[in-house]
Amino acid sequence: MCFAALLLTGSLARADPPKLAVFDFELIDTSLPGEFYGSRPEEARLERISEQLRKELAESGKFQLLDIAPIRDAARRANLQACGGCDLKLAGQLGADLEITGLVQKVSNLIINLNIYLRDVKTGNMVAAASADMRGNTDEAWTRTMSYLIRNRLLAPNYGRPQ
Template identity: 40%
Template sequence: MSARHVFLAALLACLPLAGMAQPVTDRDLPEDATVAFLGITLIDTSTEGDYFGAREDEAARIDLIEQEVRDRFEAEGYTFVDTAPVAEELSRTRNPAHCNGCEIRMGETLGADLVLVGQVQKVSNLILAIDLALREVETGNFLRGQSVDIRSNTDESWRRGIDYILKYNVFAE
């Protein structure tokens, strides 16, 4: 068999898995729930951050997509709880999206029904990934969320990435 035939056989073998990439929507989202949104963290694994430090445009993009998330959740009828009571703990947490359950504990402290966390991982100015995860505070169960890769470090690409997650996963019908 030629290398091309091997590649095509491997590709065809993966096709049954394509259906598994659908959004996790088998559990209904609770209506009128309160949400503890602990923000979206930028994780810069590029060498650029090591050499030049944090970039103002990327900090502004974090604010931009956090607002997109807030706007969409509010449009869907969700209410955000004030995170001020956990502000100190949150400031000590490098990344609430990966903190061994601290996001659930903070959600409990805040009396929220759901906790929402996200991150943007910058590999380079060309390759980035946006993650968003929504969990039920009472059980800690993952309800919805997704990771998408985006190309180019622009307002438009970040906005498209977060919009994709919200439209096709979190609020998919």
């Protein structure tokens, strides 16, 4: 009887949200201007969308966001998308259950793709992947695309979960 009362109040049913490490987004710039001049405006936008993602996921209450400051420099020196699992090792050092890496591919100022990868740190399995194309290289386009992916992919009910 006591067990049933605890279950109904949610005391036993609720586990702590998973600990999540969200790495800074990386950029692949294959555009012609990027080859000649570098990607200065995009670098600031990468920081903004990384912080936007952290903030909105923390506010959702579905995750315990971890501070990546202790491993940020090591992560920036690595290519997290092609380092053979170094992202999982770095997230593991923080005690994360899950980790997110992100990639922005700039083909031109008109065609840009934003990708988010959510992985289980212990198994290395992909839990969810989300991708969206944006048209136009503006602060607003980047922010709106990130908001869309958070709202309609990462925080959507049952997204990335087996049916």
